[in-house]
Amino acid sequence: MHSSPVLVLGIETSCDETAASVVAWDGEGRGEIRSNVVRSQIADHAAFGGVVPEIAARAHIEALDHIVARAMADAGVSYDGLSAVAATAGPGLIGGLIVGLTTAKAIALAADKPLVAVNHLEGHALTARLTDGLAFPYLLLLVSGGHTQILLVRGVGDYERWGTTIDDALGEAFDKTAKLLGLPYPGGPAVERAAAVGDPDRFDLPRPMTGRPGCDFSFSGLKTAVRHAAEAAAPLSEQDVADLCAAFEAAVTDVVGDRVGHALARFRAAYPGIVTPTLVVAGGVAANRALRRRLDAELTARGFRFLAPPMELCTDNGAMIAWAGAERLALGLTDGLDALARPRWPLDQLAAPRIGSGAKGAKA
Template sequence: MVGGAIATSLAFALNIPVIGIHHMEAHLLSPMLEEKAPSFPFLALLVSGGHTQIVSVRGIGDYELLGESLDDAAGEAFDKVAKLLGLGYPGGPIIGELADKGNYKKYHFPRPMTDKPGLDMSFSGLKTHTRNLINEQDIKIPKVKHDICAGFQEAVIDTLITKCKRAIKQTGLNSLVIAGGVSANHRLRKKMNDTLKQIGINVFYSRLEFCTDNGAMIAYAGHARLSNGERSTMAIETRPRWPLDTLQEIK
């Protein structure tokens, strides 16, 4: 709400248009800032602290939600597990760093909902499993902590890959955009690339500095909608819930 008020005030003072931007649309479009940008249509995996969604993208504003997390987002699960391990915030980068030192095969972790049809996901059960494991193990031993981080991270990544492969088969699309803060995870990038390359799928990411929240992605989405003739009123409506598939399509 504060950001909306500041934007409105600046627009009024400078006599320029103001446009309300959907935060996750901006993430979704961030790979368009790269030299090698995807062409429509494509699939998108939006994976962050607040969202985990698989979306069919036919054009800017032309979105169909195919699947999403029914509880915790993947990034939220990273943050909560990091807290259980006594690590800092945000949890994703720290868990990723410690996972590099661990053995992801040391402990068993479930791949939630991968044995069920459909594209929806769930990470709360994985979080609970990890909490129980942490309570059983001596996490003061660095190797134990590293192995737990590696196993948890691998379970999240495998779940995302399984669902993306299923979405590719379901839609017949051959390009996948991965966007949002968790897309900066280098293990996710490598394993997703290696897996999908084998079946002829092109994977697109934004550069690391454009994975987390940034002004460039907002500017790109804003430019697209400004060029489409869109304007917001001087009282921007801040929406805590704004389904992607309700946005105006840009022809």
Template sequence: MLVLAIETSCDETAAAVVRDGRTVLSSIVASQVAIHAEYGGVVPEIASRRHLESIVPVVEEALSASGVSLSEINGVAVTQGPGLVGALLVGIAAARGIGAAMSIPVTGVNHIEAHLLAAFLEQEIEFPYLALVVSGGHTHLYRVEGVGRYSILGQTIDDAAGEAFDKVAKIVGLTYPGGALIDRLAASGDPKGVKLPRPLLHDGSCNFSFSGLKTAVLNWVQKNPDGKSGQPLQDLCASFQSAVCEVLAFKTAMALERTGIRRLVVAGGVACNSGLRREISVLAASRGVELYIPAPALCADNAAMVAVPGEYYLSERVATINGFDALPSWPLDRIKARFAERA
């Protein structure tokens, strides 16, 4: 099956052509980072307008790069949620238009589900496995039993890890998006240079909290304006990153122990972070756990990952949840509802 996948949940306009939900023939991403950097974050209205301008050229480029014509496409998979409602609607409208014009089926895909399964584009993974999804809007631990079969083991009770990275970057005067800049500065800093808390580390749950850590950084900066403490910015970035990664690894280790699962997938934009990759790799090696972390291009938002669950739903003729409404909030535990009715 040749699937055209479309992703417009936030500020990347992306399209890909994937064969059988595994082989990427093309993957095109048009980023809006430079546009939103001026505002220090994503502006939903601007994102939506930019998607409208980019969606047709991006789809055309994906088809051209794959060497596949639109008439050869067997189905379309599109991100239906969660995300910015205006941005989602652009992708959904494009997918439905292509489906109607070519008389081919279209299916909606959960953005987080796509992250959970992105690693299949590089290698097969045996179910069940544990998945840590870390992004700007999500920090969750899932038990993955199969496509459409997910259970939440833990989640953030306030800020997501990626959100905390961007907010701390803003606090210390770095430009948007700040996560990658913190990672770069942390490489030459002392992770023990600034004493910071590890929220919820020993509360007995697999949940996360990062708002207190963000506030601790803010308080430190306010007490040490203009670098009066003599502590370099690199040390603060390294200390913050170390705190986040330590909490993520500790909670993941707890979930592995409680479930007895020996396979771990780490996905989402923050999975690009070198500190997290290092911490999780040490954890997996020490416990004899099979670790799967997709390449950075597959961790960041992209359309190729949408084709993995998309191909399954198209093949199984599983109904798209709520028709084709954009679902800005779409918890994964609602995925099972789509199996109740076959298309």
């Protein structure tokens, strides 16, 4: 047991949020967020309808020093008072990863503190332990712009991927659908707003992968079906767009509900002794209200607990990286200053790639 809290600075720069946070760990598994500063780059990328890697990397360079200084000031801690420095080392956009990891290395070297190179997905996977003290094992549904996966979380560094997308991530499908229909970026909130006044039954869209064994996802065909329906209905009125969004959202919730249902049944069979098992939902798409309602209904029917961290901790942030760093530090899992940024870094190292691999590693 530690006589004073372990304090970890976490840095997150894997995509289009520049973030830093200081998290305290009491030595017994309880955490406290001392600061959590996030600068979104949405305005920087809105004109392009998506994240431009070069713009993102430059924005991280311009903002990160100030973000880190503010996080340290908000936490009221000096660099000497830190126990370790953690940073996202992958997966993500390589330019941003290099900016954040290099900054963390410089701080760790100057302050003579351990470095923890964190897998971004592990940050999401462990957040519920920071917010709710959740015990292992549990299921994680990660739905974001870059990732759509169902993972069994058995322990720190111990993950088994049960399902992943074989093409587009769910957040990517929302963004592409929004762009196709002339809606603003980011696409998820725009599609949800339009769907609220639409008729989900007007357009008959497919439900890819539903009814099939396993827990994998596919959204590319659904996105193509939206395009075909939009072309057939052109020129589109506001109501046409709303109806297409409602149909798309309904299809998405059906697909996710079906895939998650398979995972819940598998978990129940694997861990019959857990009376009320938990599914954690993280990632930006976890904010979608229709998806939350469907998941809540699916989980309630099967006797599972639905747990979503606060929205500011579902999207990319430094607190999840600091907490993952603290959990790894407690197990002696630190890294050298030669740690590399990794644009591809599957959380389940034993899972076979679902959509190929290359020089940078497995894609998913």
